[in-house]
Amino acid sequence: MKISIRKIGLASALVVFASGLMFGFDFQESAGGIATALGGVVLDRDLGGLNALYNPTLIAATLTNALSLQADVCGAYQPYGVDGINVCSAGVTYARSLGLFNAGAGLGFQSELAQGGLNTIRTYLCLSGDFASFSRLSDLLGFVDNVGASLNIKTVTYYLDANMTGTGITPTLVNFDLDADVTASFINRMLEVGFMGSDLLAGEKGFTGASLSNQRGLILHGMVQPIHDLKFIAAYNFGGSSEVIDNDNFVGSATAFANSYLGMEASFFDSIFVRVGLNEGRLTGGLGIDAAGFTLNIGVLPISSLSLYYQIDLNYKFF
C-alpha cells in the first residue's frame, strides 16, 4: 500500500508539473505514431528503432534481454492534406548486455520531401550506454535502478528542388550537430527522469550564410508508470523557440504551453495501446497494436484549418 500511494503521488506530481509548463517537438521531423499520439513526447521509453533518432539512451537503458535488434519505419503521405509534401523515417537499433553495463548503437534516417521545394535528409549515428544495475554500486543509491547516457551524431542535408538560377546559392547544404542525453530510472523503473541537449552545436548555417541557430534544445523529460498498464510522460524544452501556436489550441492561448508536451498511454493485455497527448496545448491521440513481433502505431493531430496531421509507423523487434 505504501508503494502504491507513493506511485500515485509521484504520477500526480509529474502530471501537474507537466500541465503547468508544456513543451514538445517538431512534427516536421517524422516521429512516428507513438510520439505523435503522445503529444510529441518523443522521450518516452521504447520507441523501438526510432530511438536512434530521438533518445538513443533508451537503446541500452531498456534492454531486457541479452541482445536486442529493432527496426522501425514510419511516415506520412501528404500530412495536413498538402499535395507535394511527404515525410518518412527509418531506424534500426542494436544493444547487448555486458554485465553491469549495457551498450547500444543505432542508425537512423529521416526525410522530408517537398516537390519543387526544400528536401531535407537527416542521418543519425548514435551510441548508447547504461549501467543496468546502478544500485549495486552503492547502497546509498539503492533506489536508483539504472543510469544511461547517449551521444547522437547527426547530419542534415538540404536540397532545393527547384530552378534557383540567379539566386547565387548552391542548391545543396550540409550541417552537422550533436545530441546528448542522460536518463535515470528509479523505484523499479516506475519513475524516469532525464535531461537531453539536442542540436548542441547549434551551428547550422543556411544557404545564404545566415545562422540557423537558436534551435538548441535543452529538454527535461520524465515518465511515471504508476501501474503496469498506464504511463504518464512529459517534457519541457528550456531551449525551445517558445513558438506560440495561436490557433487550433485546445486551451485557447498557448502561451503557457509553449515548448511543453504531455502524454498518457494506457495498454490492454500488453498488445493494445491507447494514447492521448497535448502538444503545446493541442490535443493528439492514437492507437497501437502489438502482434507477432510487429507493432503498428497511428498518431493524429487534428488541426481544423489544416485538417489532419498523422503518422503511421511499423516496428519489428527481431529479438
Add this chain to the structure above:
Amino acid sequence: MRISGILCLMLLFVFSIDFSFASTASDRSDIVVQYHNFSWNGLDAGWQADECLISPTNTLDYPLHLTNRNGNAGSILPVTSDQYVVSPVYLENWGEQTNNEFDPNDDVDYASETTGSHGDVSELWLTWDSTWVYAAVKAEYDNRGSGVCLMLMFDRGTGTGVVDFSGADPAIGLDTLTPGTFLWSKGIYFRNFNCDFYIGTWYDYNGGMLGDCQLCAITNFANPTFHQIIIENETVAKDTVSTTNYMDRYYNLKEEFRPLQRVFTVKFAISQFTNGLSASQVRNMKFKVIANTVAGGTGAGGRTFDFCPDNLAGMNPDNKSVEDNFFTVPFTDGSGNVLMGVRPCYDATVQFLPGSRRFTEPVVDTSANMTNLNNGNVASRRIFIPANGESIDLKIAIPVEANVLSPSLTIYNLRGAVVRTLVASGGITEIIQQTINGTNTNILNYNWTAGDTSVTYHYIWDGKTSAGVVAPLGNYIAVYTGVTEDGLGWTSKFPITLVR
C-alpha cells in the same frame, strides 16, 4: 483502467472527426435538397403518396383525388428541371405557429392532427426549369376573417427591395380593390431580406370569394419590368387579379380531419427573377424566399400568422420581425445552368441527400511567384529568399460565381503553427492588387459586368513571422480560407519554401 481506456477511445474518436464542417443548432428548419439523377423515393422521407407534391417520379402534381376550381383534374405542373428544393422530412411542427397570436411561445397547434389550426405554413417546395418557376406551399388556414392569404416573397439579392411591410407603405402599392389603402401591409419587418417581389394568393373559406392571386413587384426597384404574373398560361397584370386561377387545393384525403389545410401551387415565368438584372447579376444570383400566411385579405392590416421556413424565435405579434425564415437558393452555376444548393438562414440546417453535390467548394487556382522587391524581377517558383530581397506573391483565383467573402491567407509551418496571417480586406498592405479578367482592379469598388470570370487575390509574404522576424528555413503551407455566400467555408492549401 478500463474506464480510462474507454475515455481515451472516446477522445480519440471525437478529435479524429474532421470538424471543418460546422454544425448548426436548429432541429426544426431542416431543408433537404434533392438532385437530379438521384433515385429518390419520397415515401422514404416519411411522406404518404398523396402528400408528395413532387412525386417519386419527379413530377410535380396536384394532390391526388382533387380537381382544381375549374374541374380540371390531374397534374398541371410538369417538372423537367434538374433541381428540387424540397421541404423538410418532418411533416409536423416545421412551419410552426402559435395558436395564440398574443402568445408567441404558445405553438402547440400543429401538435394536434385534428385541430383546425391558424395559418401554419408547414412546407415550401420550389423548383424550376428554363422557363418556369414552380412553387407549392402547404398551409393551414382557419376562419380568422375573410380572405386568408398566402404570400411568397422573393429577394433577388440585389440590395434593392423593401424590408418593411408593416404599414401603409406607398412603395408597395395602392390597393386597387380598396381605394385609399395599400396592398399587403401585413405588419412584417425583414432582416437581411429585401423583398423585390411577391406573389399573393387568397382564399375565402366560406366560398363567397373564390380566391385569386397576383404578383407585385416592389415599385422602387430599378427597371420594374416584371409586373406581371403568368399562371397557367394566363397573364395577369400587376395589381389586378385573376378570377380564373386561384391556387388553393385540398391536398390529401385528410380533408375531413383537417379541412382547412391547403396546398397552393403556382407557376410563374422565370424571367421574373432575371428582368432588370445584368448577366453577371443573374449568374451570381442567390435569391431568397419566404412563404407566409396572413389574414385580412389583400388590403391593408390583418395579421401575419406564420412563416416558412419556420421562425425559430417565435413571432412577436406586435413586431413580426422575420429574422430566420428565408432560405437562399443559388440560381445558376455561373454558366447559365441552374445551380443546386440552398443556404438556410442562421440556425437552420441543410441536409444533403446522398449523391448530391455541394455548392460550397469553388474550384480555385492557386499559384505563387517569387518577387524580388529590390529589382522587381519575378520568377515563377515557390521558393524565395528574403535575404536577397525576395518576397513571394501568393495568388488565388476565385471564380466570380463562388462569391467568396473576405478570403484570407494564413502561413503555417509544418508543425501546424501559424506563422503569419494575411487578410484580403481594405487597408492591408500585403494585398497589392486584385485582378479581374486580367486587369488590376480595386475589387472593393468594382462594378460587376457580364463576362467577369474570376477574381485573383494577391498576398505578398516577406518571409517574416507575425513577430516581425524572418521565419526559419523550411517548407511552409499557405492556406487560403473563405466563406461563400452559401455560408459554408472552404480552404485551399499550397506549399511554399523559405530559404535562408
